[in-house]
Amino acid sequence: MAESLRVASLNIHKGLSSWNRRTVIHELREGLRTLDADVVFLQEVQGLNQRHALRFAHWPGEPQHEFLSGGEWNHAYGRNRVHQHGHHGNAVLSRFPILDHHNTDVSNHRFERRGLLHCILDVPGWTNPLHCVCVHLSLHERGRRRQLDALCERLDDIVSQDQPVIVAGDFNDWRERATDVLARELGMTEALLAANGRHGRTFPSAMPVLRLDRIYVRGFEVKAARAHRGKPWSLLSDHLAVSAELRRA
Numbered sequence: 001m002a003e004s005l006r007v008a009s010l011n012i013h014k015g016l017s018s019w020n021r022r023t024v025i026h027e028l029r030e031g032l033r034t035l036d037a038d039v040v041f042l043q044e045v046q047g048l049n050q051r052h053a054l055r056f057a058h059w060p061g062e063p064q065h066e067f068l069s070g071g072e073w074n075h076a077y078g079r080n081r082v083h084q085h086g087h088h089g090n091a092v093l094s095r096f097p098i099l100d101h102h103n104t105d106v107s108n109h110r111f112e113r114r115g116l117l118h119c120i121l122d123v124p125g126w127t128n129p130l131h132c133v134c135v136h137l138s139l140h141e142r143g144r145r146r147q148l149d150a151l152c153e154r155l156d157d158i159v160s161q162d163q164p165v166i167v168a169g170d171f172n173d174w175r176e177r178a179t180d181v182l183a184r185e186l187g188m189t190e191a192l193l194a195a196n197g198r199h200g201r202t203f204p205s206a207m208p209v210l211r212l213d214r215i216y217v218r219g220f221e222v223k224a225a226r227a228h229r230g231k232p233w234s235l236l237s238d239h240l241a242v243s244a245e246l247r248r249a
Helices: 025-035 050-055 064-069 141-158 178-186 191-196
Strands: 004-011 039-049 074-083 086-094 098-105 115-121 130-136 165-170 213-218 220-227 242-248
Touching: 004 025, 004 165, 004 213, 025 064, 039 064, 039 074, 039 130, 039 165, 064 074, 064 086, 074 098, 074 115, 086 098, 086 115, 086 130, 115 141, 130 141, 141 165, 141 178, 178 213, 191 213, 191 220, 191 242, 213 220, 213 242
Parallel strands: 004 039, 130 165
Antiparallel strands: 004 242, 039 086, 074 086, 098 115, 115 130, 165 213, 220 242
């Protein structure tokens, strides 16, 4: 029976370096393996990009979430933006079976496509399933607030209070207002804040200033949490990875 979990989140910047000069998807796969996470939340995942496949040597012939899973994790993908060369969205990688997944469109306008990827995981020995939601919220505060309202409404309708929940991703919340909303509406705690007294600085990765990437939990004790500063993470995306060690409360 799994009493403890390790989870991680990263905006992978479509598998490209910070200035889009080279592909780092192979290095990303190795980096994710070093985190040894049971559940990984990924944003800006390319399900298909035919232009990049022609531009970059060694571009994977499969969707990025499948390539990154590498046979180690199960995977689910939520397509958010479709363009002439392909599409991209959010993904969840899980060492546990994914019983179901659903991607909810929470876009505010056609120029910024966003979704909530909700996965239900079957953790061995647990009475209740684990609900995981991968998010990448709007760049605009009004849009973020509407998306947080949609997230709270979905979880309040579907998930009972005795079921564990993890919501993670790129919140674009430099004013740090999402924490109060999720605490008040869903009783959730942010892992890095609980462990370290403040959210982790994650953007830009080379010299992080803004605290954009979060892991919110309910039904868990946070044992440890961190933003992964320095190499190799500062070279693998424009965001840093965040991770947390959790124990069922």
